[in-house]
Structures are given as structure tokens and as C-alpha cells.
Amino acid sequence: MTDAIARPALDADALASALLAPRGPLARLDVVATSGSTNADLVAAASRTPDAWPAPSLLVADHQTSGKGRAGRTWETPPRAALTSSLLVSPGVPGDRLPWLPLLAGLAVVRALRSVTGLRAVLKWPNDVLLPAADGVDVAGWGPYRKAVGILVEGLAGGRAVVGVGVNVTQTADELPVPSATSLALSGAATTDRATLLVAQVGELVRILDAWRGAAGDARAARQPDDGPDLASAVADVCVTVGSRVTVDLVDATGLEGDAYGLGAGGELLVRADDGTRHAVVAGDVRHVRTGGAATLGG
Structure with a gap:
């Protein structure tokens, strides 16, 4: 029964103690009971009064009623079943390196979840x-994986950006919108x-x-203090798309099918088509036809 699931409210005071400077990394933290979309709300607030939202600032909602996704997609989750937050950042990197931002956000989420x-x-x-x-069962376009996050x-004036993250936390199977979710x-x-x-x-x-900012946005040169791999390699290591057979719906309404063999210098997905041509995909909807293989970094 879904009404038996423990879904406590977030403790704003405890979060402030852990996340606000000087103990934590944030300059501002707002915890709200409800938001239509934390991204939309933070973009609007930071655009209206930018000085009131220094980077990094975080808006987190106990319940998001109209979440925003790529291509204008929206969704709603049961109250307190998900973790919905938006972080205002100031990347401070050249514009041609900004496409790394969602990939680096993904790397952060992967590491946190693990x-x-x-x-x-x-x-x-x-x-x-x-x-x-x-259940170990393949789902078309996703293979043996399910989407959880x-x-x-979204970009703002002055080179700033909002990074929205929505995590499915305690939803039951009948509370999820599609079979490819978990x-x-x-x-x-x-x-x-x-x-x-x-x-x-x-x-x-x-x-x-x-670390990315410290390397002027060069993900292949950026390293963290733990002396691990560069950030580009770290992303490739956790990216199951690289090494997979994929189909891509491109923004110009054309399609591409082939083998994803690496990531480009700007975070592009490198795909080798069946006719041998190579493509650097900057944007598009990717479906996994078959997963597996080795991740590499390309030109």
C-alpha cells in the first residue's frame, strides 16, 4: 500500500547546517514545501534579482507538481516521493565548453548514488x-537499465546556469509514468x-x-584533488551509452543509427554509422539498441 510508505518532509534546518557556508558549499539554500518546477522558479527568481542569488545557490522542493524536462516534457510525482532540486552555478568557462555541464552533473549524481x-x-x-x-528484463531503447534521474x-544571463536534478526515490511501480522508469x-x-x-x-x-572551472572548462585537463582520472575520462567511464549500439533522433528531425564509440572534446557523442561515416552528436534523443563495450575519448 502506498499510504504505508514513509515519506518524511525535508528538514530545512538540518539541510542548512550541512550545506550552507562555512560548513557547506552553498551561498544560499531555499527549501520550499511545493514548487511547480524548481528550475522554472529558480530561473525566474535569479533573473529578476540576480544579486539575491549568488552562486552556488540551491532551491529544493519537498513536492514538485510540474517538473520540466528536455523538449518541454513535464511530469508530476507523489508528494515527497522524489528529490527535486535546482542549483544555480557560475561555470566561468568558455561557451563552447558548456555542453559538458549536464554530463558533469550526471557524473556527480552517479557518484552520489553509488x-x-x-x-x-x-x-x-x-x-x-x-x-x-x-527484473533484468530489457526495455526497448533502454536495454537492461531503467531511468531514475x-x-x-538552463542558461541565464551573465554566463550563469541552473542545473535541475530530479531523483525518483520512493515511487512504487504503479506511481511511475512509464515502464522504462524506476x-x-x-x-x-x-x-x-x-x-x-x-x-x-x-x-x-x-x-x-x-575542478572544471580551474581547468578553464577543459574536461580532459580537469582533475580533482584525489588524483583520479580527468573529468572527461571519468564521465566516459560511467557513461553506458559509450560502447553501445544506438539510434539517435537528431534535432533536425533526421535519424542516425550506429555504434557510440566515445566522447568528443566538447562532450559530443561520437557515433560511427553503418556506412563508416563518423558523427559528433551535440543534441538529440538517444535510444540504446544494445549496451556494452568500452568507453573511449575521441577527437
Whole structure:
């Protein structure tokens, strides 16, 4: 029964203690009971009074009623069943390197989910985070994975951006809109505590963006203090799209099918078509025909 699921409200005071400077990374944190769309609300507020929203600032809603996705898609989740937040950032990188932003946000979410929930989260290019299907059954376009997280990046004046993240946390199967979706609870997460996840997610994202900014937006040169791989390689390592057979619906209404073999210097998805031609996909809807293979970085 869905009414037996524990879905406590977020504790604004506890989140402020963990996330606001000087203890945490944020300059401002607003926790609201309800938002139509945290992205739409934050974009509007930061555009109206930019000085009141220094970067990084976070808006998080206990319940989002009209979430925004790519291509104008909208959705609604049961109250307190999801974690919906939007982070205002100032990337400070050249414009041609901004396409890395949703991929780096995805990397941050993947790392947070893996560390907090114990689940083997992966990234689907360019802005979805997936979890292995609990039933192991393939779904067309997604293979043996299900979507648990959506990411939406929107630009603002002055080079700033809003990074929206929506995580399915405790939804039951009948509360999800499509068979290709899942939630942390359905996937067997070690915890579904939204506050714990939010603190980890924000921390990872701010650290990753600091390293990216420090390398002037060059994801192949950006490294974090732990001396791990560069950020471009780290993204490729968790991106299940790379190494997969894919079909891509391009923005010009044409299609492309082939093997995704790497990521370009600007985060483009590199696809080798069946006729041998190579394509750098900047934007498009990707469907996985077959997953697997090795991730590489291309020119």
C-alpha cells in the first residue's frame, strides 16, 4: 500500500547546517514545501534579482507538481516521493565548453548514488542517470537499465546556469509514468533518505565544477584533488551509452543509427554509422539498441 510508505518532509534546518557556508558549499539554500518546477522558479527568481542569488545557490522542493524536462516534457510525482532540486552555478568557462555541464552533473549524481545507496548507477548521454533493472528484463531503447534521474540545464544571463536534478526515490511501480522508469526503493537502495542523498549530490557537483572551472572548462585537463582520472575520462567511464549500439533522433528531425564509440572534446557523442561515416552528436534523443563495450575519448 502506498499510504504505508514513509515519506518524511525535508528538514530545512538540518539541510542548512550541512550545506550552507562555512560548513557547506552553498551561498544560499531555499527549501520550499511545493514548487511547480524548481528550475522554472529558480530561473525566474535569479533573473529578476540576480544579486539575491549568488552562486552556488540551491532551491529544493519537498513536492514538485510540474517538473520540466528536455523538449518541454513535464511530469508530476507523489508528494515527497522524489528529490527535486535546482542549483544555480557560475561555470566561468568558455561557451563552447558548456555542453559538458549536464554530463558533469550526471557524473556527480552517479557518484552520489553509488556512495550513498550502493547501487551501480550509470549515465545515459547526455542527461539521464540509470539503474540496473531489478527484473533484468530489457526495455526497448533502454536495454537492461531503467531511468531514475533526469537532469535539465538552463542558461541565464551573465554566463550563469541552473542545473535541475530530479531523483525518483520512493515511487512504487504503479506511481511511475512509464515502464522504462524506476526508483531508488524499487532498485533496492541501501537508503532512501533524501537529505543524505541531497548533501552528497550537491557536494559532488560543486567539487566537480570547481575542478572544471580551474581547468578553464577543459574536461580532459580537469582533475580533482584525489588524483583520479580527468573529468572527461571519468564521465566516459560511467557513461553506458559509450560502447553501445544506438539510434539517435537528431534535432533536425533526421535519424542516425550506429555504434557510440566515445566522447568528443566538447562532450559530443561520437557515433560511427553503418556506412563508416563518423558523427559528433551535440543534441538529440538517444535510444540504446544494445549496451556494452568500452568507453573511449575521441577527437
